[in-house]
Amino acid sequence: MQDPLMSQGYDVWTPTLRIARPTDDIEALLPFYVGGLGFQILTRFDDHEGFSGIxxxxxxxxxxxxxxxxRGHxxxxAPTKDNLLVIYLPQRLAxxxxxGAMVDAGFKxxxxxxxxxDQHGKTFEDPDGYRVVLANKGWDR
Structure with a gap:
């Protein structure tokens, strides 16, 4: 028997992971995550019960x-310098x-x-003090 959600085009077996965190300045993060890391803006919301976001x-x-x-909060x-997102990029050119994209966007x-x-990649800090590691290795587990 086919799963009724699958027949409607939903893939019930593949979850979506969303990592959410607060910031004091959404716009200040865009050069880092969009300009440097190449993320795209998927959606924005303004003043949804006191919250705005991207x-x-x-x-x-x-x-x-x-x-x-x-609003008002x-x-x-970041509470520590070890709050990380790690992006594994095993292909050397990628x-x-x-x-290069991060440096070109003004981030060192x-x-x-x-x-x-430091042995496996480069770490960059966003305007809120949270860090992203670009790791030149694969995830093999």
């Missing part, structure tokens, strides 16, 4: 980043292009809190 990703991919701002900076690598990441 969802970034790549069309058709099962992962998103969501940044929200609650201070989110502050890795080099990603590093920072020393990683965990030295492991």
């Amino acid at each position: 969802v970034l990703g790549h069309p058709g991919q099962a992962y998103h980043l969501e940044f929200t701002h609650q 201070k989110a502050g900076r 890795y080099q292009a990603a590093i 690598p920072v020393p990683s809190y965990n030295p492991y990441w």
Whole structure:
């Protein structure tokens, strides 16, 4: 018997992962995530019960980043330098292009809190103090 959701075009077996976090300035994050990392703006919302936000990703991919701002609330900076998103780029040319795009967008690598990441990639810090590692390795587990 076919799953009724599958017959309507829904893939019930592939979840979508959305990582959401607050920020004090959504617009300040766009040069980093859109200009540097190449994410696209998938949707925005303004003043939804006091929250405004933006969802970034790549069309058709099962992962998103969501940044929200609650009116009248201070989110502050990342609590530690080890708050990371890691993007694995095993192909050397793709890795080099990603590093180049970040540098071209005006972002310089920072020393990683965990030295492991300096051995396998470059770490960049967004305007809120959260970090993204571009790792020149595959995920093999």
